[in-house]
Amino acid sequence: MLALAVQNLVSPSVLFFGMGLGASLGRSDLSVPEAIARFLSLYLLISIGFRGGAEVAHQGVTPGLALAIVAGIVLSAGLPFIAYALLRYGARLDHVNAAAVAGHYGSISAVTFVAITGALTQLALPYDGYMIAVAAAMETPAIFSVLVIARSGQGRAKGELSGDFLREIALNGSIVALLGAFVVGCITGERGMSSLKPFLLDAFPGFLCVFLLDMGLIAGRGLRDGWRSLSPAVAGFAWVMPLIGAVFAALFARLIGLSPGSTAILMTLGASASYIAVPAAMRLALPAANPAIALTLSLGLTFPFNLIVGIPLYIAAAQMIAR
Amino acid sequence: MLALAVQNLVSPSVLFFGMGLGASLGRSDLSVPEAIARFLSLYLLISIGFRGGAEVAHQGVTPGLALAIVAGIVLSAGLPFIAYALLRYGARLDHVNAAAVAGHYGSISAVTFVAITGALTQLALPYDGYMIAVAAAMETPAIFSVLVIARSGQGRAKGELSGDFLREIALNGSIVALLGAFVVGCITGERGMSSLKPFLLDAFPGFLCVFLLDMGLIAGRGLRDGWRSLSPAVAGFAWVMPLIGAVFAALFARLIGLSPGSTAILMTLGASASYIAVPAAMRLALPAANPAIALTLSLGLTFPFNLIVGIPLYIAAAQMIAR
Amino acid sequence: MLALAVQNLVSPSVLFFGMGLGASLGRSDLSVPEAIARFLSLYLLISIGFRGGAEVAHQGVTPGLALAIVAGIVLSAGLPFIAYALLRYGARLDHVNAAAVAGHYGSISAVTFVAITGALTQLALPYDGYMIAVAAAMETPAIFSVLVIARSGQGRAKGELSGDFLREIALNGSIVALLGAFVVGCITGERGMSSLKPFLLDAFPGFLCVFLLDMGLIAGRGLRDGWRSLSPAVAGFAWVMPLIGAVFAALFARLIGLSPGSTAILMTLGASASYIAVPAAMRLALPAANPAIALTLSLGLTFPFNLIVGIPLYIAAAQMIAR
Amino acid sequence: MQMFAKKRIEILIERAVLKRLTEELERTGVSGYSVAPLAGGRGRAGRWEADGQIGDAAGMFALWCIVDAARLDELLQVVFAIVARQVGLVSVSDVQVVRPERF
Amino acid sequence: MQMFAKKRIEILIERAVLKRLTEELERTGVSGYSVAPLAGGRGRAGRWEADGQIGDAAGMFALWCIVDAARLDELLQVVFAIVARQVGLVSVSDVQVVRPERF
């Protein structure tokens, strides 16, 4: 486990994240153009989705898929309530910000998903291709839980549940890209994969490094500007919540009988926090929340925690828990 | 033929086009940053041009080249007159818009060119490398025919033929990129190709998928905003004109004795409509035309028609016609 | 030597540079979006840095490294004084512009570095992986020499040496990217290289071609707008200075006993002029200087000179000079 | 040329809310509007930069709309209904145009 | 600081026509102009977005030019000769500058 942690720590992508972090904490003007950052995130979603689909086309739809998706949805919908309680009553964050942050932690991080599947592949631990569909299914339920939480507040914030809003959430560009590529991957299978392999598979680690460099830059900017406004308790949440999410995910995984590899993935999904799709929904649902808080927590604290401490831990635990 | 149609239909690139179309018809906010879209179109032109040039360097300049180029020029210059007549008197489109749309259909679509060469390669049907030069030669003649048509109008629109305008057309960035890369490919041949292969060749299907996703998004936007303003007759034109263009191209191909593969390509070029180089020329020459009409027809209706129905048809026909 | 010159001349990347040059001299509207150009320069720096680092991890830190770095720093710090003297008293350029241009020629050009290592690889002439560290070390010393030169002027321009300014220079994004990737390459070595190879190595010649196309476009723009304001003497400087830089570099290389391959690299670094990192420093230190002059000289005249004439010459000389 | 006085409303607005604002403006029947990307800025919510942003929410835009003074108040009401709770800024200035009937 | 009144002409213009406009402005001897990209908008010709555009014609820009009031009419004439037939918009507003001799 420690070996894996160390190996993760010195993988090129983690080092590029660190390089970005260092550069922006040191106030370097290194930056990735906005259009490139947007493209990289589109590329990652398409690549992940397509590979998941091709994997499912290869393995066939196993009976576990539906169960795993349900588990994922319940997890994503449930975790925000725990996160909210911790933030509101444990860390004394105000109602609106606690609700917004909670939404991020119910949802998942695509790059953390990539990291766990990479680690599993390295360890030759098999996992189910459909877990990417589970990841996609876990993107949005948290958003609706936040709306419920927000309404229960002392009238200080009101969420909205109009049809427009639901459509905006369901048709969010990132989710459409991920699911669309998944479907294309399912349909074209091996044949499609063989023609797209150089772009979507072989070049992936390189694009990922640039993306993580950029994530490091953003995380550093957030930490630099935002660390004063983060109380120790709120910062601590960013390291405690992943463990809680992973524990609940492990319970669900045991319940539905996932394999060790897939269990580790579900735990990682539970432990990870969103920074692509959820922030946009929060700006619409809870405009009074300060977006910098959630971003700094999820990108600056939880993401590296999962990469370095979390993933090795989840894999070790999954091997003990799962049959 | 049907098998090819179905296979085309489930190729990753066509599915990505469909995904983009669906996303934008469904009002998703999925989008490709402008800078990326411009880069992808530059990349495609360079890749196509370079490969054509390397192919010519490999095959040598066969006597058919000059003839094929002349045929392409005549075709590109002639088709706008037919298209104009159909639109003006058949579909009752107004003078200026009929002229502008006609210009798009005289010129060619680079991505449709890629699709036909891909299909030929899959079928192991050989074709001449110089057809990319023919494609390049067919980009602009249509623009001059439009100027002639526009002048003949009832004085409502006047085209312009100043030296500046001619220079702007001839030095259009897209044409320079395509021809320039063709020349570089000719000069460096195999040697150049071997060093650029991973970028220009292996990664091509991947970049093409992102480009087609984007084309689907744009086509969907056009159809969504524009379908009301398209009469059924004008919409029908987008499916009839490709067949007419293909028939004329077949005649020319027979006349100059092209191989079956090259015949299928010339037919596809005749059948396809421009959406990269011509629109800019039309904004200068016919500013009163509504650019959305031509774009919606060529991208939203003709392009998928050629991909799914046209190309299999043209190949089948070419095999019957050509020696 | 002539054979190498000719071969360099017809390499795809040089031809793409020529294509860009021709397109912009001919006033084509071909262009590379700003975000893409910025990304390409980031990509090149990361790729060069990472490969240098992986090479050092492979070869180990040989004793020559420290000596070579010191030689590079002295060279970069010293050349601006010679360049200034030539420009000011030989070419009669005004004080401020002479100082700014001199700074560019003390520093180095990353793309010229790529060209020399490519030529050496083709000739199977080995060189030390740490030369990329030497290149990085030569980026900035010239900037400080310029500040000294500027102060010595007749009070017409005053440089500034505040802590802020030093930090801005040291943490310049380009230098951080190059050095950061170098460190990541050192740490991850072979293992990192094998996962990043398709992106950072295989795709490199392709990305380089697009980058050089862009450099050609910019150089052409500069020559078109700027050639009137360049006196023949100033233009001549752009071809004389590289030779002077190369001679000094050869002396240093001989002194510290570099191998023929590394000698050729040091000569090329001495001969090349910056257009990525130094211009930004000059805008801060010498705002009264006209940035177009330095850019046109280094990109429009010196860069192609080194590519076509210089590199073959430096290699031939290095083989004679070095042990 | 004869010029006619109009009002120019400028709204700085988050990416996530832009679509709502334009749809609402279209519903009121404005003759047109233009949108330009921002690269960064600073306000009560702190400093931000567009470069490198990876989320769907990131980024702000400047939207402006040239309208007749008679419609100003109505439009400001519509705009504030959307923008008031968001990060952003609304300002109004005087401009002159040549073809008054367009607005 | 003492400020001097000048005029600011703003022209929204298509990518395809931008080069003509700047060349024409340079011919009249304006002291300078600036161009910013637009991300989208709506006008008589409908709605458009810059994102994803693949054609050489796609995209619009805002060009503005600070000039002396005395030159306003002449410049508007030049501008309208190019822009009138195109998709676009011209407006004028008042600004103040510190160094009046530059314009």
Next chain:
Amino acid sequence: MQMFAKKRIEILIERAVLKRLTEELERTGVSGYSVAPLAGGRGRAGRWEADGQIGDAAGMFALWCIVDAARLDELLQVVFAIVARQVGLVSVSDVQVVRPERF
């Protein structure tokens, strides 16, 4: 709605100097500012285009800042201390806002 008069300072500035300017503005305690990228322009230093630029120095931005008239002079002084020697341009215009206490 009741509107209140404010001043809008607009500064065209090089990429290399932008950070200095924003840091200086923040030091004076302005309530906010916005930055938009330019695509090109022309001035005394000639013509330039953002497209294709490869250097860290390339590019210009328009920064604007809505402030109370009472603070205008102080801010102009700060701005000119940085911008005067650089390529660039400063102009001031009148705007109206709804919530005057923000500026």
